[in-house]
Amino acid sequence: MGDALGVIGGGQLGRYFVLAAQAMGYRAVVLEPDPQSPAGAVADEHIVAQYDDPDALAQLADLCRAVTIEFENPSVAALELLERKIVVRPSSTAVAIAQDRRSEKRFCIETGLAVAPFAIVETIGDITAAAAQNLFPGIIKTAGLGYDGKGQQRIDHAAQLADAFVELGSVPCVLELLMPLDAELSVVVARGCDGEIAMFAATHNVHINGILDASTAPYADDQVAREAQATAVLIAERLNYVGVLGVEFFVSNGKLLVNELAPRPHNSGHWTLNAARTSQFEQQVHTLVGTPLGDSAMTQPAVAMVNLLGDRWQYGELQTDSARMNPRAHLHLYGKRAARPGRKMGHLTVVGDRAAEVSAAAHQLRDDITPSA
Ligand SMILES: Nc1ncnc2c1ncn2[C@@H]1O[C@H](COP(=O)(O)OP(=O)(O)O)[C@@H](O)[C@H]1O
Numbered sequence: 541m542g543d544a545l546g547v548i549g550g551g552q553l554g555r556y557f558v559l560a561a562q563a564m565g566y567r568a569v570v571l572e573p574d575p576q577s578p579a580g581a582v583a584d585e586h587i588v589a590q591y592d593d594p595d596a597l598a599q600l601a602d603l604c605r606a607v608t609i610e611f612e613n614p615s616v617a618a619l620e621l622l623e624r625k626i627v628v629r630p631s632s633t634a635v636a637i638a639q640d641r642r643s644e645k646r647f648c649i650e651t652g653l654a655v656a657p658f659a660i661v662e663t664i665g666d667i668t669a670a671a672a673q674n675l676f677p678g679i680i681k682t683a684g685l686g687y688d689g690k691g692q693q694r695i696d697h698a699a700q701l702a703d704a705f706v707e708l709g710s711v712p713c714v715l716e717l718l719m720p721l722d723a724e725l726s727v728v729v730a731r732g733c734d735g736e737i738a739m740f741a742a743t744h745n746v747h748i749n750g751i752l753d754a755s756t757a758p759y760a761d762d763q764v765a766r767e768a769q770a771t772a773v774l775i776a777e778r779l780n781y782v783g784v785l786g787v788e789f790f791v792s793n794g795k796l797l798v799n800e801l802a803p804r805p806h807n808s809g810h811w812t813l814n815a816a817r818t819s820q821f822e823q824q825v826h827t828l829v830g831t832p833l834g835d836s837a838m839t840q841p842a843v844a845m846v847n848l849l850g851d852r853w854q855y856g857e858l859q860t861d862s863a864r865m866n867p868r869a870h871l872h873l874y875g876k877r878a879a880r881p882g883r884k885m886g887h888l889t890v891v892g893d894r895a896a897e898v899s900a901a902a903h904q905l906r907d908d909i910t911p912s913a
């Protein structure tokens with residue numbers, strides 16, 4: 541049993557971790573309550589239980605030599621419990637910081653990194669003080685459990701703040717100033733247990749309604765890309781991070797701001813499956829086991845990735861032929877059954893020589909395969 545690796549979470553990131561682990565000679569165990577999850581479907585073993593179920597965690601620890609995560613919200617207590625028995629990467633300490641926007645921002649400030657102006661709203665009693673900071677128009681975000689723009693509301697006036705806070709469940713939140721964005725980018729970095737760093741090319745990201753829509757690498761502005769990469773390394777080192785870390789950035793008025801940290805591989809790094817010597821998921825396996833990191837260099841001059849959200853299934857199944865016939869395109873489907881709007885069902889990657897051209901081709905191909913009314 542010594543060669544099994546575990547992952548908490550059964551989504552598409554977990555699925556690619558499982559596939560990478562298996563291709564590298566390991567067995568893979570998934571802990572995920574949904575019996576029909578993307579990762580569970582390909583795992584050697586699928587423990588169908590809640591992420592914090594003590595019996596399931598004990599079973600995971602018995603079966604595996606090391607455990608990682610594929611989403612940022614497993615309970616810190618569950619990770620601590622596992623850490624007493626086996627290797628857990630990233631550590632519960634790093635995950636605790638990344639899963640709470642308050643600690644994430646505190647950490648960035650302590651590390652000397654710029655973030656968007658913000659206020660913390662933990663109780664309704666904090667509203668007046670937060671409103672006085674005049675962060676409008678702004679976005680109120682729950683401190684924990686948000687993803688793909690969920691748990692967020694735009695606030696135009698101070699008067700809307702209290703209602704929005706209550707609507708979000710009266711849980712701890714941060715209120716951020718809505719920043720004018722020149723661009724968004726991200727960096728995925730892998731850090732090994734000996735401090736070894738492998739970094740992927742910085743990636744340009746476009747979000748629609750708070751959900752990643754399209755990514756292109758390498759990021760066109762070399763100077764910004766290098767600054768973002770250096771920042772991601774600094775963050776990983778300060779967190780004493782072991783694993784794969786995604787760092788999201790804003791460029792606002794020419795200035796680089798840290799948006800958020802993802803303590804796991806990142807959607808914007810999916811292109812590494814088809815256009816890097818080693819994918820972000822292979823690096824995740826290396827960091828988990830303690831083997832030397834792979835070469836993260838790109839194998840193509842440019843790559844674009846577009847997400848396939850459930851909305852595209854509105855008029856039926858995708859008509860995938862044109863994507864499958866295109867030698868520069870790679871179609872990925874995660875095997876999810878219900879195509880709900882906003883749900884990430886798959887993605888499409890196109891490789892080529894120039895960023896603008898692969899990006900246009902990926903968007904065109906996505907439209908071509910989407911059935912219309
Ligand atoms: N303060 C902000 N100013 C401008 N745009 C923002 C701000 N916060 C979030 N956004 C937009 O919403 C997207 C999702 O927000 P983010 O905080 O990254 O949440 P999630 O955890 O859902 O990814 C961002 O990538 C960006 O496009």
Ligand SMILES: [Mg+2]
Nearest residue numbers: 688788799800
């Ligand atoms: Mg984000």
